[in-house]
Amino acid sequence: MTDHHATTDAALAASQAPLLRIEAVEKKFGGFKAVDGLSLDIKAGEFFALLGPSGCGKTTLLRMLAGFETPDRGRILLDGEDVASVLPHRRPVNMMFQNYALFPHLTVKANIAFGLKRAGLKRAEVKARIAEMLALVRLEGLAHRRPDQLSGGQQQRVALARALALRPKLLLLDEPLAALDKKLRESTQRELIELQRRLGTTFVIVTHDQDEAMTVADRIGVMSAGRLEQVAAPRQLYEAPASRWVAEFVGDVNILDGTVAEQDPHRLTVTTQDAATLSVAPPRQKVDINSAVSVAIRPEKIRLSRRGPVADAAAGLNRRDGVVSDLSYLGGLTSYTVKLDAGATLRATLANVARVEVDDFSRGQHVVAWFSPDDCVVLPR
Template sequence: MTEQGVTTDAAPPSPDVPLLRIEAVEKRFGGSVAVDGLSLDIKAGEFFALLGPSGCGKTTLLRMLAGFETPDRGRILLDGQDVALVLPHQRPVNMMFQNYALFPHLSVKANIAFGLKRAGLKRAEIKARIAEMLALVRLDGLAHRRPDQLSGGQQQRVALARALARRPKLLLLDEPLAALDKKLREATQRELIELQRRLGTTFVIVTHDQDEAMTVADRIGVMSAGRLEQVAAPRQLYEAPASRWVAEFVGDVNILDGRIAAQDAHRLTVATADAVTLSVAPPRQPVATDRAVSVAIRPEKIKLSRRGPSPDAAGALNRLDGVVSEVSYLGGLTSYTVKLDAGASLRASLANTARVEVDEFSRGQHVVAWFAPDDCVVLQR
């Protein structure tokens, strides 16, 4: 099928060529820069997440991909074709909005059929496509209901079915699960993953929910002030953040500032102002001695004990004495804040693997916090 402006049933792209290529795209609103020279490649069949705080430009970027905004500079290539000036309905792209944007006076069936009719499909094909979509999102039997007769989760599925009905090459999702409660949101995340894998359609989701991005996405692009701070798989993003900003934005983290006092091929020695001297794994990029750096340690990497590790235990190189100042029971884990004798505070998260009625450590208790050099990430910016 060919729609005006863009061919929608072209041959699949080469695996070496991205389905979507964003080249130095810039968008301004008056004197404010919303997207600042951003470049990004997204592969065919990928589930990609744009993650960032409010106002970072992620929704503006999504709207440019959909055709609702036009870049001031740069190019947007979809399957090799520049679509920056192509009208929204002429692109093989569909968008699912945060508020679902369902037509309240139309039935579920009519909502799904709306875009198909505008595309000029024949009645028999529309009927078959509606049945396919209802089965896909498990809404069989609800075809004649109106949106106000559906639950929030069912409305979300209708919006998803409508967005997928035209079989877009690229599906854009703008905070699609924000209105759902926690349990329904988690269940819908799993359904989205399964659906995307079954269809093989490229999904790009915008979210400020880190857990959501880490759950659904193959790769995540973290945005700040209109720029991409880092693009990586969830595990790499969490375990090897490219900057202090990314480390602090993604998940919980302890940051200790200091200077490199010594180094060899296997370890760096970092002298900190308020957590004594640390032995840490070297970063991938070489760093000069006496250079100011930050050391990031995730709370779950930190172990606590009353007497500290044995001298030959892994992690015994970094042993910090302190007092528990806060205890937060969170169900699956307990978060402890330890005020170190050297001045800094560290957060440690310990899994609650046993069914007990008291926390392992209590406020005011003296403890030893310890962690391995490989648990530390050295950040140079």
């Protein structure tokens, strides 16, 4: 009986274990620490994004996962096996490069076949796998073309097919859509999501494009200076950033610095220099009276009107008078910059829900900007 329970517990633990576990990995180049003691778990079948500015260490981390770089310290466990010192071609991992790295003299078919032949698959197996991959990326009629006879989007699909042909446990994508134009990039993002869900393969994508990460990923790891600032699902990352740095990096945000004046279980009062006193929702982490904090408010959470909300609906709202100093019409949205009478500048984004030929507000117009305490995120300074 005990043996049965022990076996069941072991099987349950194995099923819950991450496919990829990165443990305190560090990588230096000379005196520069590119990856600094980073730890991360990624589940089987997950679409995970590493997001961050240039030089934050995300591509170095990806190259260590692929085997092109070796960690100075730490472990990289894939399915429980430490692969940190395993050669790239001996890992169940494949990588799709930013420039696609297709062989220019080989046809689409031959590009896909290259890795399969090197892996020693039989001719019939190679033929079947090529047909499967061409169908998967919808390039059946282009098998005999060379890369220079394909569009950028088609080349990207060939690179993807070649990377998936060996059925890796883990597919690494290094800025794979950077070379595509906006419309093609958006359609390819949708195709990538669909492909990943159909295959169930674990994808790890590196990108500096926040919209791309938010669109494709189940979870996002935001990197800065070789460390992970926050790992969360896209909605949580946007609505509940863990730090001011994350709030400013992911999407547009208004930041107002202040000091905690009062607090109760439901509300926090923050005194600011240039936006008067704000009523905000209490943060998850405890803050003390007189501690310095930043209040983050996303532009779409700020409403604008000529007179402000009606009295009955105004209880607890933060309302500030100001003047529209600038505006940008963006099709579905209009972005307004409002200079408050108290001194701060706020950005407000309003959806253009009606088909009209004039903006709701014009430059120089007096407006009331208002937002609720629950729209504010309090971050330590």
